[in-house]
Amino acid sequence: MGHLDHATFGWLTPVLSYAMACTGAALGLRCTVRALAATGTSRRNWLVTAASAIGTGIWTMHFVAMLGFGVSGTEIRYDVPLTVLSLIVAMTVVCAGVFAVGYGKDRPRALLLGGLTTGLGVASMHYLGMAAVRLHGRVTYDPALVALSVVIAVVAATAALWAALNIRSPAAVTVASLVMGAAVSSMHYTGMLAVRVRVTPSGDLLPGATAMQFIFPLAVGLGSYLFLTSAFVALSPTAGEREASASAQRPAEGATR
Template sequence: MVQYLAQNALTPTIAYTVSVIGSLLGLSFAARARLTVSGARWVWLSLAALSLGGTAVWSMHFIAMMGYSVPDVIIRYDPLLTVGSGALAVAVMAVALALTATRPTNARLVVGGLISGIGIVSMHYMGMASMNFVGTMRHDHGHVIAATAIALVAATAALWFASRLRGSPVIVGASLVMAAAVTAMHYTAMAGGDI
């Protein structure tokens, strides 16, 4: 996997930047949802789920995968699994945000963190399963466990940020931290993969 990072040093930077943008939008929309009542709250939460799940997590993953190649191996992606992994990321963020934004208790935060963290890891490995190539990819169990732990912590932190933080400077800082965690989860998982 060292080869994965070295092949295109710009790809991790672009992937992280996209994750920051998705996090910034998602956390801003979630903050707006907290200030809103009635049906408008659900519109803001939907936009937050789309930004966090679709951009901060899923788009970051596939941009990072653009930097992945194996000598003499052609990699294509299964469209159904690829789109399904994106839908999964958005859906788990929607459920987690609905849990934590409507009544932000510690118990809901933990449950939401578990749902979104497991969903994010599942999205990653579903995205990996969408790769079509001649060969087999194996995943080191230690890296899977580490990536899962990072995803659980990152998802719970993101929900804590989304349900409690206010103010643009704080949301910007939280976006940088969240994107770092999402990116770290991806590259930790990839470091344990071998074709």
């Protein structure tokens, strides 16, 4: 069995990946709060932004954490198409979950459906990302820990969507984001604890890209997207502020809105 190291850079990757998960969660919650206060295309746009933020946060969390993943006795490469597919899955299922909650008439049912969809999607994203790993040897999983990681993902997703529906104040959003970040991180590391690697030493070249060639630039790009979007959302006025300024500046136009 190869010795697995989940933090080859020390505390850097776990802390940074947690920060990414929290940032994505905070931005997603803020956008969902805005979406629920809006109507029409504005609501749809806020929900899409929320889904892309949460999806990006979760995916970046996973792969920043994977930068610190090492196995003694073998190099590690990543299959590029599968890694990109895991990002698309993360975005798509989070979008489905967020829209189920954003447009659902029956709130409890929408919450359960959205939480289940998003949780299973997050778990799929994680294990697709793991399927993209190429190394000299064979990867197997502990079924009980895999099942636990899926349960954590579904519970975390349901809690996140509940928070999006029920939490309004900035302080509460911050606390909810920290909890969500912890839940996503614990799902990831539970999934990683399930991994068993039987190394078969070989001098052959592994297919795929190294983490630094491919995942690091992609994670930096997505992380930048998160922070720039966070700044935009923080600075953009809420629906109430916009209406107040519009009616104050242009009474006629304010009346037609």
